Amino acid sequence: MTYVEFLKQYGPQLVDGSVTTAMQTVLAAVLAIVIAIVAGLMRLSHNRLVYGTATVYIEIFRGTSLLVQLYWIFFVLPLFGLSLEKFTAGYIAVGMNLGAYGAELVRGGILSVPKGQWEAATALSMSPAKRMIRIIFPQAFLNMLPPWGNLLIELLKGTALVALISVADLMFIARKINGTTYLSAQAFGTALIIYYLMSRGFVTPFMRWLEVVMTRKLGKA
Amino acid sequence: MFDWRWEFVGDILPRLIKATGNTILAALLGYGIAVVLGLILALAQRTHFPLLNRSVREFVEFIRSTPLVLQIFFVFYVGPQFGIMLSPWTAGMIAIGLHYASYLSEVYRAGIDSVPRGQWEAATSLSLSPVRTYSRIIIPQAIPTAFAGMGNYLVGIFKDTPMLSVIGVAELMHTANAIGSEHYRFLEPYTLVGLIFLLISLPTAGALRRAEAKIREKMGLRQI
Amino acid sequence: MNSSLKDYPLKLQGDHIPMVRFQNVTKRYGDLVVLDSLDLDVEEGEMVTIIGPSGSGKTTVLRMLMALEMIDDGVIYVEGEPMTHMVKSGTLTRADKKYLRRQRLNIGMCFQHFNLFPHMTALENCIEAPIQVLGLSKAEAVDRARGLLDMVGLLEKSDEHPSRLSGGQKQRVAIARSLAMRPKVMLFDEVTSALDPEVIGEVTQVIRKLVDKHNLTMLMVTHQMGFAREISDRVCFFYDGKIEEQGAPDQLFETPQKERTQQFLSAVLEAN
Numbered sequence: 001m002t003y004v005e006f007l008k009q010y011g012p013q014l015v016d017g018s019v020t021t022a023m024q025t026v027l028a029a030v031l032a033i034v035i036a037i038v039a040g041l042m043r044l045s046h047n048r049l050v051y052g053t054a055t056v057y058i059e060i061f062r063g064t065s066l067l068v069q070l071y072w073i074f075f076v077l078p079l080f081g082l083s084l085e086k087f088t089a090g091y092i093a094v095g096m097n098l099g100a101y102g103a104e105l106v107r108g109g110i111l112s113v114p115k116g117q118w119e120a121a122t123a124l125s126m127s128p129a130k131r132m133i134r135i136i137f138p139q140a141f142l143n144m145l146p147p148w149g150n151l152l153i154e155l156l157k158g159t160a161l162v163a164l165i166s167v168a169d170l171m172f173i174a175r176k177i178n179g180t181t182y183l184s185a186q187a188f189g190t191a192l193i194i195y196y197l198m199s200r201g202f203v204t205p206f207m208r209w210l211e212v213v214m215t216r217k218l219g220k221a
Numbered sequence: 222m223f224d225w226r227w228e229f230v231g232d233i234l235p236r237l238i239k240a241t242g243n244t245i246l247a248a249l250l251g252y253g254i255a256v257v258l259g260l261i262l263a264l265a266q267r268t269h270f271p272l273l274n275r276s277v278r279e280f281v282e283f284i285r286s287t288p289l290v291l292q293i294f295f296v297f298y299v300g301p302q303f304g305i306m307l308s309p310w311t312a313g314m315i316a317i318g319l320h321y322a323s324y325l326s327e328v329y330r331a332g333i334d335s336v337p338r339g340q341w342e343a344a345t346s347l348s349l350s351p352v353r354t355y356s357r358i359i360i361p362q363a364i365p366t367a368f369a370g371m372g373n374y375l376v377g378i379f380k381d382t383p384m385l386s387v388i389g390v391a392e393l394m395h396t397a398n399a400i401g402s403e404h405y406r407f408l409e410p411y412t413l414v415g416l417i418f419l420l421i422s423l424p425t426a427g428a429l430r431r432a433e434a435k436i437r438e439k440m441g442l443r444q445i
Numbered sequence: 446m447n448s449s450l451k452d453y454p455l456k457l458q459g460d461h462i463p464m465v466r467f468q469n470v471t472k473r474y475g476d477l478v479v480l481d482s483l484d485l486d487v488e489e490g491e492m493v494t495i496i497g498p499s500g501s502g503k504t505t506v507l508r509m510l511m512a513l514e515m516i517d518d519g520v521i522y523v524e525g526e527p528m529t530h531m532v533k534s535g536t537l538t539r540a541d542k543k544y545l546r547r548q549r550l551n552i553g554m555c556f557q558h559f560n561l562f563p564h565m566t567a568l569e570n571c572i573e574a575p576i577q578v579l580g581l582s583k584a585e586a587v588d589r590a591r592g593l594l595d596m597v598g599l600l601e602k603s604d605e606h607p608s609r610l611s612g613g614q615k616q617r618v619a620i621a622r623s624l625a626m627r628p629k630v631m632l633f634d635e636v637t638s639a640l641d642p643e644v645i646g647e648v649t650q651v652i653r654k655l656v657d658k659h660n661l662t663m664l665m666v667t668h669q670m671g672f673a674r675e676i677s678d679r680v681c682f683f684y685d686g687k688i689e690e691q692g693a694p695d696q697l698f699e700t701p702q703k704e705r706t707q708q709f710l711s712a713v714l715e716a717n
Contacts, residue, residue: 063426064418067383067394072415075407079224153286160288164387171291184298192287192295199286342513343560347574347626348549351542357573361564440564 006186010177017173018194024091024159024169025198029152031095032102039099040106054103061100066158069093074165090162090169098155105151109144110136142214149207153199160195170194229409233400237410240396241417247313247392248379254318255378256371259325266330284323290384292316297388313385321378325371332367333359365437372429376422393417448518450530450537457525464489464662465510465630470519472505472686479505481686482519487630490660494673494694497683498709503666506683507632510664511554512545523551524629550578553623554632557639559615561607567594567618568603571625579626586625593621597651613644617651624655631655633665637672645669652676670713674698682706 001009042054061069070093074086084092113136121131163172174191178184265277284292297312307315336359344354383394397410448469457466463486472480479502487493495503509516512529520537521528528548531540540548562570571590575581581589594600597617607615616636623631633652637645649672655661656676667673673680674694681691682701690697690706701707 059423060419063380063422064415065380065383065394067386068411068415068418071394071398071407072411075401076411079408157286157288160290161384164290171288171294174291175294178294178298182298182302184295184302188291188295188298191291192283195287195291196283200282337560339556339558339560340562342554342556343562345513346511346549346552346554346623348546348578349574350546350578353577357577358562362562 001183003186006183007190010181010187010190013173013177014170014190014194017168017170017191018198020167020169021156021159021171021195022198024087024094024162024167025152025156027091028094028098028155028159031092032097032099032151032155035096035099036102036106039103040110043103043107044110058100058103061097066093066097067161067164069097070161070165086162086165086167089165090159090167094155094158094162098151098158101154102148102151105144105147106140108147109140112143113139138214138218142211142218145207145211145214149204152203152207156195156199156203224408226406226409229404229406230413233410234413236396236400237393237413237417240391240393241421243390244379244382244392245421247310247317247382247385247390248375251314251317251321251382252375252378254314255321255325255374258318258322260329262322262326263329263333266326281323281326284320285327289317289320289381290387292320293384293388309385309389312388313390317378317381317385321374324374324377328367328370328374329363331370332363335366336362361440365433365440368429368433368436372426372433375429376426379422379425380418450520453520453527453530453537455527455532455535455537457522462525463487463522464491464524465664466522467506467510468520468522470509470521471517472502472509472514473517479686480509480516483687485681485688487662487664489662491678492656492663492665492676493679493681494665494667494677495681495683496667496670496673496709497689501683502686503683504634505686507554507634507664507666510630511552511632512540512549515539523548550626551628552630552632553626553628554634555616555619555623555636557635559607559612559619559639561615561619561622563607566604566606567599567610567621570607570618571622574622575625590621590625593624594618596654597621598647611644612640613647616640616648620648620651620655628661630662630664633663633667635666635668637667637669668713670698670710682709684709 039054039057042050043058045051045054070089073093073096074084074089077084077089117135117139118131121135126135159169160171163169163175166172170191174187177187181187262277262281266274266281268274293313293316296316297307297309300307300312340358340362341354344358349358382392385392386395386398389395393414397414400410401407453468457463465485465487467483467485470480470483470485471478479500481502483502483506485506495506497503508514510521510523510528516529520530526548527537527540528545529540530537531544561567562573565573568587568590571593572581572583572586575586575589576583591600591603594603597620599614599617599621602610602614602618607618610618619636636652637648640648649669652663652665652672653676656663665673665677677694679691680694680697682689682697682703682705684705690701690703697706698710701710
């Protein structure tokens, strides 16, 4: 069959898979961002226990493969009493993994805010919480955006692995189609193109837009 | 429930260690391909032919924006569709080598771009040829900057080798899966795999950081 | 509105040709005209200092002469031969990269930010180009370099990397590095502007030595008015991409004729 026919017949399935991928990505991203902020802030603490806990978490999740973590969460956690549905296991693994990388970006972003900002806020008698929320973090946020853009794309790519625990995402569907039709170039090729469109067509422009908005809000434009 | 069996660990450890050898081999081989191919891709974006530059650029972006595991499937299955049979190893090496070559080409580009413009101007003012300018002045200064990125990707490629398990390459993950299905026990195999990865990647990352500091020192550059 | 290249000589003729000639040179950055139909001659052995407000085009003059970028109109000649253009089948055309590299051998340049190669020692910085470009043997190049480092007073620092040198020392090494190529023309682009005041003297001393003892043609852009007045043969005041006024240093500094020159000089003297 021609490629157009292929798309007509299998398009709907691929779209379904893409929607699942998108959902996995969004959920994992939210989790990753929360973990990154918490762990990043913990890594800035002077309290050794707090700093140490975050460090251990980060080193473990950055030092092992996402795939290994995924399998561990899905197959091994049940033995500890925590049984997760495959869809949930999927985005939790991806979120926890990329949250570890994100923690370093958050820490780096906060450290890149000039010391004078901290001093000025303190001189105005701001509490540490207010200082962080109103002064430091907004500036850190802008600095962090470019590497976070890359991270989100890694996250999107990472969700492809959930197909290996049978979550019906884009990659799973592509494999399924390949298994029944043996039209590998069409099946996998189309999936590649869709991932590409999602990264460069959605994530990258979105991050750029966010950068523009934040720059304006910070009065830097 | 949770019930760790040490004797099971003893049984399967030899097999896992052997598979680790395969994992390390796959990582080093793939990385070797990526280092060379990456340089070609980086330089191919700096030629005097805009069409070539753009095409290579788009290709690199495409590879970087799509999942490695999907690329592995693509390379492995598309070959036979057109009559070329590739072994899992070959397909895996091609896919992972190409994927990381794209990452490394960006690292090389960033390294070259990080060399201050004044260096190019000084080389020009001394009438150094382009070849000499690159080889004697620019690339030596690009290396320390690129080194950090290159080191990260070495550790990264090692951690990505489990993806090769999906096309049957007998590395660590694949072996752990096999053990798991044979004995219906996943706790020990997966945990051990995780530990093995940690035991290799953490010291490697530390050693790379120290090596980077040494290179900077040796070249008389500022420590970051 | 560019002139035709046919209007320019292929080679400067006559018994007395200037070492450097800018003929009707224009340089634009987008809409901004940075050099405006500039005519400037520098005689052999002359030391010309260029002063002026920022944006007047002073640094651009040096950068165009060294062909770090291409001019938009006009021709620059060095030792009678065109620098920015080359002669091909009897006419002038834009110079290609190979030609420029050859022509640049006549010109040496020292930069505001030194631009020493950080991964090489002072000595290695000075022998790199003589070996790679001039084809000197290592022994010859080292000999020459040591002589020059001695002249700038840094022989004992030969094996240090730039990161271990002070700003003044770095600039002196940079001067030695340029001189190692034995250029006919030396360009100094604000070479003291990035230095702490107490080390400016080491660098100006070296430049003075060059003026006194050698017949080098030199073009200098600087804010050091006192120094400029002391050692220049001629001072050019640039404004808006053109030479507003030029003349012997005493003449220009004591009795500036044009109003803009007077304004600039009084502002500068007030700042000091």
